[in-house]
Amino acid sequence: MYLAKVIGSVVSTSKDSRLVSTKLLIVQRITEKLIPQGDVEIAVDSVGAGAGEIVIVSKGSSARNILDKHDAPIDAAIVGIVDTVEVNI
Incomplete structure (x- = not known):
């Protein structure tokens, strides 16, 4: 799992039948200091996340x-919306 920021959404009227009624969001991985890093990807939303929110993303079979x-x-699936991030280094 990793932290990401929702930066957009994808609308697809023609898609695999197993994805019908799913919400697809564009997420950008972020560091523990909330700094963007790496590529963006599309994740299925399971928690009702929205643009600008920090989320937890799970990958693969999970x-x-x-x-x-x-x-x-x-x-990739969004499995949580983050309220706060606290890092103790």
């Missing part, structure tokens, strides 16, 4: 299991 869509083409 992402599919969150949504009970074990055979769906899902590689």
